[in-house]
Amino acid sequence: MPEFRVMKARGGYQVQLKGKPSLAVEVLPEQGTLFLPLKSRRFTFSALCVEEGARVHAGQILAKDPQNYSVPLLAPRAGNVRLGAAEGHIVLEDVAALGEEPEHPLEQDLHIPKEMGSVGMKRYKLLMLGAWEFLQDAHTGDLPDPFGTPRAVVVSTVDREPFVARGDVQMHKRLNAFTRGLEQLQSLLEYQPIYVVMPESESEFALRLRDLLRGYVWVQVVPIPLRYGPDRTAVVARRLGLKPQAGQPVWSLGVQGVLAIDRALTLSRPCDVRIVSVGGPAVKAPAHLRAFPGYPLSTILDSRGVCAPARVINGGAFTGRPVGAQQIGLDVECTGLTVLPEHRERELLGFARPHWNRRSYSKCFLSALRPAFEERFTTALRGELRACVSCGLCEEVCPARIVPYLIHKRLYADAVEEAEAAGLHMCVRCGLCSFVCPSKIELREQFVEAQEMIRIELQTEKAQA
Amino acid sequence: MKWLLAALERARPSFEEGGKLRALKRVFDATESFLFSPPDTAQAAPYVRDPLDVKRFMSVAIVSLLPCTAAALYFFGLRVLAIIAVSYAVGGTVEVLFAVVRKEPINEGFLVTGLIFPLVMPPAIRLWMVGVGVAFGVLVGKELFGGTGRNLFNPALVGRCFLAIGYPVAMSAAWIKPGGGVLGRVMQYVGAAQADAITSATPLVAAKQQTWASLQDLFLGRVAGSIGETSALAILVGGTFLLATGVANWRTVAGVLISFGLGQAVLHRVDPGAFGPALWHLCAGGLLFGAFFMATDPVTSPSMSGAKWAYGAIIGIVTVLIRNLTGYVEGVMFAILLGNICAPLLDEIVIRARMRAYR
Numbered sequence: 001m002p003e004f005r006v007m008k009a010r011g012g013y014q015v016q017l018k019g020k021p022s023l024a025v026e027v028l029p030e031q032g033t034l035f036l037p038l039k040s041r042r043f044t045f046s047a048l049c050v051e052e053g054a055r056v057h058a059g060q061i062l063a064k065d066p067q068n069y070s071v072p073l074l075a076p077r078a079g080n081v082r083l084g085a086a087e088g089h090i091v092l093e094d095v096a097a098l099g100e101e102p103e104h105p106l107e108q109d110l111h112i113p114k115e116m117g118s119v120g121m122k123r124y125k126l127l128m129l130g131a132w133e134f135l136q137d138a139h140t141g142d143l144p145d146p147f148g149t150p151r152a153v154v155v156s157t158v159d160r161e162p163f164v165a166r167g168d169v170q171m172h173k174r175l176n177a178f179t180r181g182l183e184q185l186q187s188l189l190e191y192q193p194i195y196v197v198m199p200e201s202e203s204e205f206a207l208r209l210r211d212l213l214r215g216y217v218w219v220q221v222v223p224i225p226l227r228y229g230p231d232r233t234a235v236v237a238r239r240l241g242l243k244p245q246a247g248q249p250v251w252s253l254g255v256q257g258v259l260a261i262d263r264a265l266t267l268s269r270p271c272d273v274r275i276v277s278v279g280g281p282a283v284k285a286p287a288h289l290r291a292f293p294g295y296p297l298s299t300i301l302d303s304r305g306v307c308a309p310a311r312v313i314n315g316g317a318f319t320g321r322p323v324g325a326q327q328i329g330l331d332v333e334c335t336g337l338t339v340l341p342e343h344r345e346r347e348l349l350g351f352a353r354p355h356w357n358r359r360s361y362s363k364c365f366l367s368a369l370r371p372a373f374e375e376r377f378t379t380a381l382r383g384e385l386r387a388c389v390s391c392g393l394c395e396e397v398c399p400a401r402i403v404p405y406l407i408h409k410r411l412y413a414d415a416v417e418e419a420e421a422a423g424l425h426m427c428v429r430c431g432l433c434s435f436v437c438p439s440k441i442e443l444r445e446q447f448v449e450a451q452e453m454i455r456i457e458l459q460t461e462k463a464q465a
Numbered sequence: 466m467k468w469l470l471a472a473l474e475r476a477r478p479s480f481e482e483g484g485k486l487r488a489l490k491r492v493f494d495a496t497e498s499f500l501f502s503p504p505d506t507a508q509a510a511p512y513v514r515d516p517l518d519v520k521r522f523m524s525v526a527i528v529s530l531l532p533c534t535a536a537a538l539y540f541f542g543l544r545v546l547a548i549i550a551v552s553y554a555v556g557g558t559v560e561v562l563f564a565v566v567r568k569e570p571i572n573e574g575f576l577v578t579g580l581i582f583p584l585v586m587p588p589a590i591r592l593w594m595v596g597v598g599v600a601f602g603v604l605v606g607k608e609l610f611g612g613t614g615r616n617l618f619n620p621a622l623v624g625r626c627f628l629a630i631g632y633p634v635a636m637s638a639a640w641i642k643p644g645g646g647v648l649g650r651v652m653q654y655v656g657a658a659q660a661d662a663i664t665s666a667t668p669l670v671a672a673k674q675q676t677w678a679s680l681q682d683l684f685l686g687r688v689a690g691s692i693g694e695t696s697a698l699a700i701l702v703g704g705t706f707l708l709a710t711g712v713a714n715w716r717t718v719a720g721v722l723i724s725f726g727l728g729q730a731v732l733h734r735v736d737p738g739a740f741g742p743a744l745w746h747l748c749a750g751g752l753l754f755g756a757f758f759m760a761t762d763p764v765t766s767p768s769m770s771g772a773k774w775a776y777g778a779i780i781g782i783v784t785v786l787i788r789n790l791t792g793y794v795e796g797v798m799f800a801i802l803l804g805n806i807c808a809p810l811l812d813e814i815v816i817r818a819r820m821r822a823y824r
Binding site for chain 1 (some may be wrong): 466469470498499500501502503504505506507508509510511512513514515516517518519520521522524525570572573574611612613614615709710711712714763764766768769812816819820
């Protein structure tokens with residue numbers, strides 16, 4: 001099997017956040033009522049496919065996102081539809097527990113057009129059974145065209161962001177399904193390579209997986225260091241020489257995606273199961289949970305115990321979004337809930353204290369003499385907004401090898417084109433620059449806004465042309 | 466300290482819009498921010514943040530200057546404290562005035578400038594000159610450019626340059642003979658009035674007349690010179706701390722010292738009679754102080770690693786040239802200011818090279 005030599009990856013940092021989810025996966029009990037959010041990070045399921053009061057079966061399409069190749073919102077269980085019961089949600093009442101109602105033969109619902117050919121039929125099946133939602137463009141994070149051709153596929157088994165569901169936890173006891181999923185993935189492609197990103201460590205699990213993949217000549221293993229930053233798929237894609245090219249996307253997906261492909265194509269079953277991590281310093285019993293979209297968030301959080309006041313982040317602490325007051329159920333893209341204590345304490349003359357208990361990327365605290373330890377981070381900004389002092393920490397930590405402070409200065413001067421020339425488009429939105437910035441400049445937010453602005457402008461230009 | 470926090474909360478309304486003391490809002494904010502960590506929380510991802518802030522960053526720089534300050538107190542006496550007090554008072558006033566007028570927060574950057582500036586002054590300098598110099602440095606060197614983080618030149622060096630050009634005689638004849646013994650001049654206040662303690666011969670001036678101070682005296686600091694620059698030992702202690710914490714970049718320091726050492730060694734080899742040995746010159750004058758504490762100012766030095774080497778090399782070589790081949794005995798100040806001018810250009814060259822690799 002051809003292997004990539006572990007390359008020295010620049011940048012990145014492993015934040016030692018307390019509340020790491022345990023490796024065990026707990027199964028959540030069935031619920032009588034489910035709340036399926038109509039919005040998630042990428043999707044807005046605005047085209048409803050069911051009527052008020054209708055009885056739906058498990059796997060039935062409830063709504064579709066017309067802006068994203070009509071990806072469906074599936075009913076994870078059989079139940080009665082309530083449309084206006086909770087704003088922004090489809091509520092399923094009188095939900096039948098798994099196995100309570102006879103399984104509905106889904107093949108009948110799919111209506112796969114025969115002229116699609118075998119690969120087209122498989123891709124259509126992935127789309128309709130909710131597996132396509134697990135894929136994204138490695139560079140932009142968008143949903144790729146289900147009928148497009150990728151240049152390569154990057155399968156990542158590593159996500160070091162604190163905290164999202166870990167790849168090894170998801171694969172646990174499902175290694176065969178994972179390799180079968182890779183085979184199914186390969187059957188969708190022509191000759192394009194599949195890169196499986198793995199930790200460079202020699203853990204027992206990593207060795208087992210490598211052994212399993214040894215026979216797959218079309219799979220190339222890419223070992224990466226166990227740090228947050230170099231594990232971003234856009235960084236990996238660039239490292240592999242797969243720069244962004246119009247019309248030739250690089251698909252990326254995680255372990256859940258591969259397992260979903262296996263479930264959809266091998267078992268012809270809808271992808272309703274998710275492994276979600278619940279972690280963070282405000283969680284009393286951090287764990288991985290087996291849940292499904294629509295599961296009430298309050299039930300999930302109560303089951304783990306949360307210290308108030310806390311902020312619940314949908315996703316990891318670096319790239320996630322706070323769970324809004326309106327969101328009641330787990331959305332279709334959630335991979336983790338990170339719960340952070342809300343900051344309240346104010347420290348007297350904190351800047352002058354040696355701080356043996358503060359973990360910092362810099363070496364400006366006495367704790368630099370200690371081995372790595374987990375810190376009870378809160379939502380505190382930990383400083384005041386100041387002008388950039390060009391300390392260079394953001395450049396040092398950036399896994400994309402761009403110079404964030406330079407882009408910031410150019411954006412500050414409204415020089416968007418110059419910011420683009422300085423590599424704004426290469427920002428992978430990991431948030432490490434904002435994390436380390438002593439001037440507390442919201443670099444990530446600025447870059448995300450600028451990228452979105454450029455994107456809208458390009459779309460407008462394209463539409464006008 | 467809840468009572469202090471409560472007292473601040475009680476006083477806050479007077480400084481807010483509509484309050485009697487609203488003009489001093491920035492001063493209130495600065496006091497609050499000096500005393501207590503801010504209550505703000507992260508409103509955008511990432512929702513956790515590193516504990517390092519600008520205050521901490523600047524405090525590390527101040528701590529690194531303490532060995533030099535202590536050595537200065539030992540060698541030149543209590544007057545050092547008076548000079549530091551004047552520097553902080555006058556420079557701080559300029560900083561506060563600009564913050565109030567511009568309606569921007571008072572910046573912590575001044576706390577470092579306010580200490581570095583006295584350390585590059587001759588110890589017997591008149592106190593009003595210190596005030597004029599620091600006011601000029603902060604005003605022209607920093608505030609006119611938009612404040613900390615936006616300045617092109619090191620403000621302390623701008624102030625010193627102004628005094629060196631405006632008052633050349635006073636600046637070159639205000640040296641004090643260093644104290645010795647157990648207490649040195651710690652208990653003395655030596656000023657221009659004590660004529661017996663005043664000298665005009667720093668090691669570099671004496672070297673022009675072929676009188677070479679011993680390397681041991683240079684290393685320990687038992688020589689005349691600017692307040693904080695005489696003791697190589699104290700500078701190395703503070704400088705090592707600064708490098709170890711990462712606040713100063715080692716590439717800049719290495720660039721300055723290596724290029725200077727090589728340049729001086731070459732000249733010494735060419736004409737040992739006219740040009741002093743490299744090690745002696747490394748310890749003499751303000752080179753070490755400049756290399757560790759002034760050239761490394763992150764705002765006015767380049768930010769790209771490759772550019773830092775070139776920047777350091779420019780400072781080192783220019784210092785060698787000025788010290789040995791011009792009428793000036795010292796060249797570090799002009800060399801660093803010249804380096805500051807080149808810094809954006811050096812950054813641009815390195816950045817463009819990297820941009821090409823991106824495409």
